[in-house]
Amino acid sequence: MRILFDGWPLIYSPLGSAAWHLRTLLALATEGVEPVLALPTEPPVAFERPAMQTTYQHTHDRGEWEQRILPRLAGEEEAQAIHTSGLAASLFGKVPTLVSPGEVEGRSAGSRLKAALGHGGLVRAQILWPSDLPAPRLPGALHRLPPVVHPEFLMTTPVSSQLTLPDEFVLVHGLRDEASALALLESWTWAAASIGEFYPVVIIGLDEQATRFVQEQLPKFHVAESVRVLDEVQPQDLAVLYKGCSALVHLGQPAPWGNPLRAALASGKAVVAHREEHTEAIVGAAAYLTPTDDLRAFGAAMITVVVDEKAREKLEDAARQRVAQWKVEAFTAKLVEIYRGNGR
Numbered sequence: 001m002r003i004l005f006d007g008w009p010l011i012y013s014p015l016g017s018a019a020w021h022l023r024t025l026l027a028l029a030t031e032g033v034e035p036v037l038a039l040p041t042e043p044p045v046a047f048e049r050p051a052m053q054t055t056y057q058h059t060h061d062r063g064e065w066e067q068r069i070l071p072r073l074a075g076e077e078e079a080q081a082i083h084t085s086g087l088a089a090s091l092f093g094k095v096p097t098l099v100s101p102g103e104v105e106g107r108s109a110g111s112r113l114k115a116a117l118g119h120g121g122l123v124r125a126q127i128l129w130p131s132d133l134p135a136p137r138l139p140g141a142l143h144r145l146p147p148v149v150h151p152e153f154l155m156t157t158p159v160s161s162q163l164t165l166p167d168e169f170v171l172v173h174g175l176r177d178e179a180s181a182l183a184l185l186e187s188w189t190w191a192a193a194s195i196g197e198f199y200p201v202v203i204i205g206l207d208e209q210a211t212r213f214v215q216e217q218l219p220k221f222h223v224a225e226s227v228r229v230l231d232e233v234q235p236q237d238l239a240v241l242y243k244g245c246s247a248l249v250h251l252g253q254p255a256p257w258g259n260p261l262r263a264a265l266a267s268g269k270a271v272v273a274h275r276e277e278h279t280e281a282i283v284g285a286a287a288y289l290t291p292t293d294d295l296r297a298f299g300a301a302m303i304t305v306v307v308d309e310k311a312r313e314k315l316e317d318a319a320r321q322r323v324a325q326w327k328v329e330a331f332t333a334k335l336v337e338i339y340r341g342n343g344r
Contacts, residue, residue, distance in 0.1 A: 001032050001033050001034065001080055001339055001340065002033075002034045002036055002077060002078060002079045002080055003033055003034070003035055003036065003079055003080065003081055003082075003083050003339060004036045004038055004054070004070070004073060004074045004077055004079035004081070004082045004083070004095070005022060005025065005026065005035055005036065005037050005038065005082075005083050005084075006022070006038060006066075006070060006082060006083065006084035006085065006086060007022065007037045007038050007039040007040070007043075008039075008040055008062060008065055008066075008084075008086065009022060009085060009086070009102065010022060010023075010037075010039065010043065011039060011040055011041055011043065012040070012060075012062075013207075014234075014235055015173070015174070015204065015205040015233060015235065015238065016102065016103075016174065016205065016258075017085075017102040017103065017174075017254070017255035017257065017258035017259045017260075018085040018086060018101075018102030018103050018255070018257075018258060019085075019102070019235070019258070020102065020150060020235075020238075020258035020263070021085040021100060021102040021255075021257035021258030022085045022102070022258075023150055023235070024148060024149065024150040024151075024257075024258065025083065025085075025100075025335075027150060027151055028148075028328065028331070028332050028335075029332065030332055030335060030336050030339070031332075031336060032336065032340075033336065033339060036054055036077045036079060037054070038054045038056070038069075038070060038073045038074075039054070039056065040056055040058075040059045040060075040065055040069075041056070041058055041059070054073050054076075054077060056069050056073065063088075063117065063118065066084075066086065066088045066089070066090060066117075066118050066121075067090050067091065067092075067093075067117050067118070067121075068090070070082055070084075070090065070093070071090045071092075071093030071094065071095055074093070074095040075094070075095060079095060080095075080096070080339070080342050081095060081096045081097065081098055081339065081342040082095050082096070082097045082098065083097075083098045083100070084097065084098070084099055084100075085099075085100055085101065085102035085103075085257060085258065086099070086101070086102070086103060087099065087101045087103045087105060087118075087122075088117075088118025088119065088121060088122065089118065089121030089122050089124065089125040089140075090117075090121050091117045091118075091120045091121040091124075093121070096125075096126065096342045097121065097124070097125040097126070098125065098126050098128055098338065098339075098342070099122065099125045099126065099127050099128065099140065100127075100128035100129075100145075100256075100257050101127075101129075101136075101138075101255060101256045101257060102255045102256070102257045102258040102259075103255050104176070104252075104253050104254075104255050105138075122138055122139045122140045123139040123140060124140070125139075125140040125141075126140060126141045126142075126143060126338065126342075127140045127141065127142050127143065128143050128145055128335075128338065129142055129143065129144055129145070129256060130144075130145065130146075130147050130256050130257065130282075131144040131145060131146050131147065132147050132281050132282060133256055133278055133281050133282070134277060134278070134281060136256070143334070143338055145331050145334045145335065146326060146327055146330045146331045146334070147262065147282075147326045147331075148257075148326060148328055148331040149262045149263060149265075149266040149323070149326065150258075150263070150266075151328075152238070152239040153238075153239055153242060153262075153263045153266035153267050154266050154323075155239065161236070161237045161240040161241075162237075163230070163232070163233065163237050163240065163241070165202070165240075165241070165244055166199075166200055166202070166228075168198060168199050168246050168306075169199060169200050169201070169202045169228075169244070169245055169246060170199055170200070170201045170202070170245065170246055170247055170248075170249055170272075170302060170306065171202055171204070171241055171242065171245035171247070171248050171249065171264075172184060172201060172202070172203045172204070172248075172249045172250075172251075173204055173205050173238075173241075173248065173250070173260040173263075174204070174205035174206070174260065175203070175205075175206060175210060175214070175251065176251070176252045178210075178213055180251045180252055181210065181213060181214050181217065182217065183251060183295060183298075184201075184249070184251055185214075185217055185218070185221040185223060185227070186221065186295045187295040187296070187298040187299040187302070188201055188221070188223055188226070188227065188299060188302070189221055189222070189223060189299070190295070190296050190298075190299025190300065190303075191299040191300070191302045191303045192223050192226045194303050194307070195302070195303055195306050195307065196223065196225070196226030197225075197226065199246055199306045200225075200226045200227065200228055201223075201226060201227045201228070201249070202228050202230060202241070202245070203227065203228070203229045203230070204229075204230050204233045204238075204241065205233070206229065206231070208231075211229055211231050214227075214229055215229060238263070239267070242263050242264060242266075242267040242269060243267050245269060246269075246270075246305075246306055246312075247264075247269055247270040247271065247272055247302070247305045247306060247312065248260055248261070248263075248264035248269050248270070248271050248272070249271075249272045249273070249302060250264075250271060250272070250273040250274075250279070251273070251274055252274060252276070252292075253276050253277075253278050253279070254278055254279060254282060256278070259282070261273065261279065261282045261283055261287075262282060264319070265282075265283065265286055265319040265322055265323050266323050266326075267319075268316050268319050268320050268323075269316065269319060270286070270287070270288070270305050270311075270312045270315035270316050270319065271283055271286060271287035271288070271315065271319070272287065272288050272289075272290075272298070272301045272302050272305055273287050273288075273289055273290075274289065274290065274291070274292040274298070275289040275290060275291055275292065276292065283319075283322070284318065284322050285315075285318040285322075286315050286316075286318035286319035286321075286322050287315065288301040288304060288305050288311075288315065289301075
């Protein structure tokens with residue numbers, strides 16, 4: 001049974017949620033499944049698990065990739081289905097598409113026309129959705145699967161890394177937009193004076209434009225000494241970062257699959273986040289949640305989680321208890337069942 005996996009995020013957003021969910025899918029032992037990895041260009045580094053690779057050279061047009069190229073590759077490879085962690089599907093493609101979203105709604109695939117085609121294609125797709133989240137407002141047939149996380153985050157001794165990191169730090173993995181960056185920095189001004197010297201903020205997963213924006217804002221908020229933006233992080237470094245951090249800070253709505261909240265819980269880490277429906281459903285009692293519009297409270301939450309050992313340990317215990325309920329075998333069994341349903 002051959003499945004074509006959409007490798008777009010591995011190239012263009014390698015630290016993002018969609019890429020991490022794709023890595024998770026490729027890392028799992030799915031009996032009877034032959035993975036074929038479709039890539040929009042040659043990868044800069046080797047991937048963790050070898051797969052048959054179909055490479056389409058030099059395309060930056062995501063709408064074209066989703067609407068025309070992926071269906072063609074699926075036909076050429078005689079795949080029973082396309083599996084994507086994006087949030088779009090081909091409107092006219094003949095091969096069934098499975099969508100397990102590693103993105104939050106609102107992403108545009110280039111032109112409005114191609115974005116509309118991608119959303120329209122979801123009507124014919126099958127949506128794979130985490131069982132711990134509220135039902136999505138997406139078209140397409142819905143399948144519920146148990147939560148899952150990449151096995152690297154569950155390892156007690158992660159692989160080594162060449163990164164030079166502070167002894168203690170607060171991790172921020174990705175910022176959705178400039179407004180999120182400004183909210184983070186404003187909140188951090190309330191916490192930096194108390195904990196910034198010994199618990200700096202480490203930000204990862206930003207593209208060049210976002211990195212430049214954040215770097216420009218640091219002096220304006222007077223937090224340049226306590227905020228570090230890492231742009232040299234590789235996918236193999238993430239487990240080390242999560243295991244080494246004091247806590248994860250997350251702003252805004254998380255992607256359904258592959259998001260930093262699940263990685264933090266799997267790593268046994270406390271979380272500071274906004275009180276938001278999907279976040280609450282994922283973290284349960286394993287996070288310190290504050291209103292989205294109360295920046296001072298968010299800063300105070302960071303101080304509490306870092307300084308109050310009892311509070312942090314309570315959250316870490318809750319994280320471990322929550323992850324203990326995630327059964328990878330149950331996820332894999334349900335996934336193979338869905339694959340086989342498309343292979344008949």
